[in-house]
Amino acid sequence: MLRAMNRWVAGARPRTLPAAIVPVLVGTAAAADGELGAGRGLEAWRFAAALLVALAIQIGTNYANDYSDGVRGTDSNARVGPVRLVGSGLATASAVKRAALVSFGVAALAGLALAIAVTPWLLLVGALSFAAGWLYTGGPRPYGYYGFGELFVFVFFGLVATMGSAYVQEEQLSWLAFGTAIPVGFLATALLVVNNLRDIDSDAVAGKRTLAVRIGDKPTRILYTVLVVAPFVITPIVAGLGGRPLASAALFAVLLARLPVQHVIEGRKGVALIPVLGETGRVQLVFGVAFAGGLFFGS
Numbered sequence: 362m363l364r365a366m367n368r369w370v371a372g373a374r375p376r377t378l379p380a381a382i383v384p385v386l387v388g389t390a391a392a393a394d395g396e397l398g399a400g401r402g403l404e405a406w407r408f409a410a411a412l413l414v415a416l417a418i419q420i421g422t423n424y425a426n427d428y429s430d431g432v433r434g435t436d437s438n439a440r441v442g443p444v445r446l447v448g449s450g451l452a453t454a455s456a457v458k459r460a461a462l463v464s465f466g467v468a469a470l471a472g473l474a475l476a477i478a479v480t481p482w483l484l485l486v487g488a489l490s491f492a493a494g495w496l497y498t499g500g501p502r503p504y505g506y507y508g509f510g511e512l513f514v515f516v517f518f519g520l521v522a523t524m525g526s527a528y529v530q531e532e533q534l535s536w537l538a539f540g541t542a543i544p545v546g547f548l549a550t551a552l553l554v555v556n557n558l559r560d561i562d563s564d565a566v567a568g569k570r571t572l573a574v575r576i577g578d579k580p581t582r583i584l585y586t587v588l589v590v591a592p593f594v595i596t597p598i599v600a601g602l603g604g605r606p607l608a609s610a611a612l613f614a615v616l617l618a619r620l621p622v623q624h625v626i627e628g629r630k631g632v633a634l635i636p637v638l639g640e641t642g643r644v645q646l647v648f649g650v651a652f653a654g655g656l657f658f659g660s
Contacts, residue, residue, distance in 0.1 A: 369460065372446040374423040379642045380518045380549040381419035383649030385412045387545050388526025390653035391538045391603075393660035403530055407478065411526045413471040414487070419518075421464030422494035426505075428457040429498040435567045465491050479529050486525060493517050508572040514553050519546015540599035541656065544592030544611075548645040551588035554581060555625065555641055559634035582625050589618050589641070592648065600655065607659030611652035617644045 389408045424446075431447025432454050446452035469487065476483040493513050497505040504513065523542035528534060557564065557573035558581045565574045573581040593615050600608035621640035629637065 368444070368446060368451045371444045372424060372427055372452070372457070372460070373420045376639050376642045377423060377552060378416060378419060379646040379649065380514075380552055381415040381522070382412065383548070383645055383653075384518060384522035384542070384545050385415050385526045386649050386653035387541050387656065388523040388528075388538055389530055390656035390660075391523070391535070391541045392527040392530035393657045407475060407529045408526075410471045410475050411529055414468045414475070415522055415526075417464045417468035417471065418490055418494055421461045421468060421491075422497065424457050424461035424464060425495050426498045428454055428461055429495075429503065431457065433498070435498070435564070435569055461495075465494070475529050479532060483525075483529070486521065490517055490521065505571065506569050508570055508575045510553055510557070511550050511572050515546040515550045518549040519543065537599070537603040537605070540595075540603060541608075541652070544595045544599070544652070545649065547588045547592050547595075548641075548648060551585055552638065552641050552645065554585045554588060555621070555634060555637050558582065558585065558625070559631060559638070562631070582628075585625050586622055589622055589644065593618070596652065600659075605656050605659040608652055608655035610655040611648050613651050614644050614648035617647055 385408070389403060389411070393403060427445050427447055431445060435448075444451065446457050447454050468491070472483060472487040476487070493516075496503060497510060497513065504510065520539070520542045523545050524534060524538045527538035531538075554573065557571040558578070560569075561571070561573045561578060561581070564571050572584075576584070593612055596611050597609050600606050617640070621637045621644065624634070624637050624640070
């Protein structure tokens, strides 16, 4: 039983979960109302529901990718990344598909509660998010196979998730929420870029034309570096213009960013890039917690 649970936890790809957690933290903190004192008055249940939606969509997307890549035969023995349930034979395709649908169902229920409390338009946002998660590697023309994965990650795990989390609190869009969404989106995209860099050779053989496959090894490494470094340039500007100077506390995470950037620049490949995914996730999580804390207490 424990081994089976461990397989499903591994299949959920916990190292990618900061991409779901950080935008909700930052977006909620950006909605803090200074007149109420350090954000008092924020709806805790809306924060919890938004976090559940984001986590469930991320996990559902991971299972959906596992299922779709598995049935397409993309996950061959040449793949060196984290465990894939279908491709490695640890779970049946139907079981992984069910896990994806259950995860999306959990997100739908939490999202429905938010839609009832805030606006029915959130149902459309949720539907688009589910479609983006499933169609990344699923459907007749998966956009992840054509090099558009990074764009969709930036949009949905950066702009939509961050601004959406702020919106369910404020019930309006703000320039501060938009500004904070940009560095969050860059770091979320960096997770996918290093993942695709690791799989560049096996994806090319399998016919999966990710952005990394399309632009090549060196440009992908440059792109990753830009995506990790840019948030530390943008954040002080957002903090200053937004009247939340304490948000610059996110710069502390630059101490953690040095190592993964160095590993990528040095030319690590394949299995040697697996730890970089975890290192990038830690950068994103520490950055997000410090950014959110500065936004919240500086309000």
